[in-house]
Amino acid sequence: DIQLTQSPSFLSASVGDRVTITCRASQDISSYLAWCQQKPGKAPNLLIYAASTLQSGVPSRFSGSGSGTEFTLTISSLQPEDFATYYCQQVNSYPHTFGGGTKVEIK
Amino acid sequence: EVQLVESGGGLVQPGGSLRLSCAASGFIFSDYYMAWVRQAPGKGLEWVGRIRKKVNSYTTEYAASVKGRFTISRDDSKNSLYLEMNSLITEDTAVYYCTRVRAVYYIDYWGQGTLVTVSS
Helix, strand or coil, X not given: CCCEEEECCEEEECCCCCEEEEEEECCCCCCCEEEXXXXXXXXXXXXXXXXXXXCCCXXXXXXXXXXXXXXXXXXXXXCHHHCCEEEEEECCCCCCCECCCEEEEEC | CCEEEEECCEEECCCCCEEEEEEEECCCHXXXXXXXXXXXXXXXXXXXXXXXXXHHCCCEEECXXXXXXXXXXXXXXXCEEEEEECCCCHHHCEEEEEEEEECCCEEEEECCCEEEEECC
8 A cells, every 4th residue: 555644744833824744655656646624523625636736716825746756735825724634645546545644733 | 516415324333334325416426436535533534445437337446444344335326325334343433424536536525424433
């Protein structure tokens, strides 16, 4: 199985900060990576797919990059509604594993 | 509006069985692959498995942790997805999400989830 390692697992940031989350795959997954956001008690929401394509309706402050084994999710200017947990997921091969998550909290 | 509504969760004893259902609306259900994802209390997301469309013979894939115990099926005439869970163990305790798979690969919609608790 492909392992996805997210870093950091927790980060504390302020409104307006630029935030970057990294997802590393244990083997080459090309660009078959998605990012989703989950708020407490809610189902996740898709943010980015194919490593860098913004899902319809997602604010442009979110962006994704990378290919192969290293990927990043960037929030250019953190907003109050962005405090949540973020997960990467690979869909290159079965099982379609998720990273362990990155919790973004208010500083 | 795409809607996915899970039902069938509850408390079950170890070794027992449970069948989850997901009612889909707001899109052409038969055109999409569908998947189940679960989340144990306070933990991260775990992909459970997915089912393809009729043109792909409704074939399925599963995570190793559930293979042989769980079965995913669908009824396109009822716009419904199912998860049959047998030989349940305490580690199967989780919220189970029904999801739609976009462009063969990516989960683009999630249901609100249904809680399954395996405990004696």
